[in-house]
Amino acid sequence: MPASTRLLAAAVTAAACLGAQAVPAAAAEPVVSRGVRIPEFYTPPATLPAQNGALVRSEPLPLALSLPGLDGPLPGRATRLMYRSTDAAGRPVAVTGAYLEPAAAWRSGGPRPLVAVAPGTMGQGDQCAASLGLQHPLRITARTVSVGYENLAVYRLLARGIAVVITDYGGLGTTDRLHTYVNRVDEAHAVLDAVRAARSLRGASVTAASPVGLFGYSQGGGATAAAAELQPSYAPDVTLAGTYSGAPPADLAAVTEAIDGSDLAGALGWSVNGFLQSEPALGEVAERHLNTAGKAALADLSTMCVGDALLAYNSARSTAWTTDGRTIGEVVRDEPALRAFLEEQRIGTMKPSGPVRVATGVNDDLVPHDQSRELAVAWCAKGADVTYKPVVLPDLGRSLINHFTPLLADQGGAISWLTDRLRGEPAPSACAALPSQP
Template sequence: MSPRTVMSAVMLVALLIPAQPARAEQAGAAVPVPAFYTPPATLPAADGALIRTEPLPLALSLPGIDGTLPGRATRIMYKSTDSTGGPVAVTGAYLEPAAPWPAGGARPLVVLAPGTMGQGDQCSTSLALERGLIIGTENDQLTLSVGYEVLAIYRLLIRGIAVVTTDYPGLGTTDRLHTYVNRVDSGHAVLDAARAARILSGISSQPIGLYGYSQGGGAVASAAELQATYAPDVTVTAGYAGAPPADLAEVVGGIDGSELAGALGWSINGFAQSEPALRPILDRYLSDAGQTALTRLSTMCVGDAILAYAGKRSSSWTVGGKSMTEVIAAEPALEEFITDQRIGTRRPSGVIRVATGVFDNLVPHAQARAMVADWCDRGGRVVYAPVVLPWSASPLLNHFGPLLSDQPLAVDWLGRRLAGSPATSNCP
């Protein structure tokens, strides 16, 4: 892949949001993570309980008559439960809009599950809301992080909808590694973010929506499946799951060798964090080059991972030159872990709009559509929306294009559901 193609992809993302005025920690210096993100030794017992909060200055805001536009933000840390059943501290941000809710009744809340940000703590969405574009160094390597989720967040805020966004376990918080695309960790974090936001806002009964694309789409889909058993008190009215990585076995093959090949490293690191018994298996296959890549990727954001690892094949990280797809197929424990991550095996709560680009070959279109079919077979209420854009030689653009083109429709659809307008499933 040519440097021009890689840089074009990075610049496309970077142009979405302006950088905050330069500060010493963002320009050429280390990128620090505030002390807020270090969890306390003891966590509350209740899932969704607030651990700490503080005002969150927004990189992109305007003065208004009664406060800043589009709203007031609060950085939050709350308690959740991870995939092992243990307690985990998760950070995020709650944003109260300046705009009124025009439909009457309690102001609705949307939990925004971010797309891929990276695995370094400096990559978290809550920090990106404060800093906008982060350029600096982390562990003697370039770090580049863009707060692209601000587009969807602000579109919701100007409609008078409150937003809470989660950073997911281990992204931002300094006590563990981010468990990238872990189905249970991300689903729990989304549902507990809703609980935390209700405590902070003081609104105990309100329509709740879920919104996410790519990694976020998988988190939303997982949360919709887990709601009935994990968080029956969080009634989901509707959700948007864009390009969800529902079947990781298929997604691994799509990402391998693409511009976002670094995400394979985040996945492997996350698997070993969630299930330590997998570490010896992975160590048998990983070469010195593979171990070095995983260590470097563990502190990278999506921008620097694209620059460093675009086009890389996982076969260059293994001792015998096997791809990660081949390694997974050869190891029953790995295959079982990947199978357990599959989304589509449980009926989702609420009505869920699933959109995916028909030419998406990064997070393959077919596996997302298969999740929809599985949900329909289980009696789920699903609105499936294929997104047709011109095919590109760049898998990243095939994946990223639908995020931008479908976002206004997705936000409008979700807003109408939260205002009480019904939606008809198109499963038939």
């Protein structure tokens, strides 16, 4: 499907009911998103397997950053995956991702562990998928800019002999629907089912006996936090040795207020698009409150990656998108259906499975530090084993930098903490000291 056709379809849908529903690809036509042709692999079949986590298909995935080694490519071999998951409404969905078999040996005894990496914000266009980022870590064209920034964490884990599976989440990459951005249930299911898919992949060294860890920052931190909460009910076969949740957007109402007018204001459009994909009944509310400019922005953002949004919507304010000049946050506060939907997305209402490490930059004003810390406090109150790490860095005065810098500054510590959990070392809870920490 040409990019212009897909964008027009999204715009028409937005104008009608703001459902932001992606248009299924025609069987004979390639899907093209902002000038990037999406491989046919990413178009789901008409029917899916019955079991969550079951593989739909797989194929070798060429890594852009790879070196020849005596026993195979370094840092390892990659396989592109499509597997079955379930969305928040209980519907079967196809999800893509990648499994990476490390060339390095696991030297800490026992079976090789597996870490499921939940990517941070990539965007909403299919060309933004993290699995495509492993193949094309930097893609710059006339119409899109995508960066596979999660590759650094993936390669650091591989260097320790840890196998990695990375999910693209529902609707990101797969061409049949729109990415349900920051939907906690959809993302948690996609993360947990990625573990199941990796275990069933022929030739993978991980098995059901392999220790499992979760790793994610920002959108990924919310996904891993939600996965740790939902694991006992959704995936009791996936025992978690440890979960790293960096800068988790646990309270979407607070995050909605914070990102409005920020460097990454485009994420507000992805959020609204995702809400409407998850709950089409909210389309009537959106139709009443969004003006022509708002509807056009949502349609435009539905095919964008982070780089595109930084260039096109940096510092955009949602007051320009609404019929009465109120912010999206104010609309949410005044609309019971929207308030209820966002409250359902709150993370911290359930005890997470296994030890968790919550890290957040104290100057993060994109995913506000306070709401991430409150997640750790809420988990402690439920008896969870929580390590809380406030990342203290200078206030650099720009929201995206204050949000992104802690990812890099704390990544080594996060990987070391998770590696210790995969080795079976206990994680003493820091809950007793948490209320007094900044």
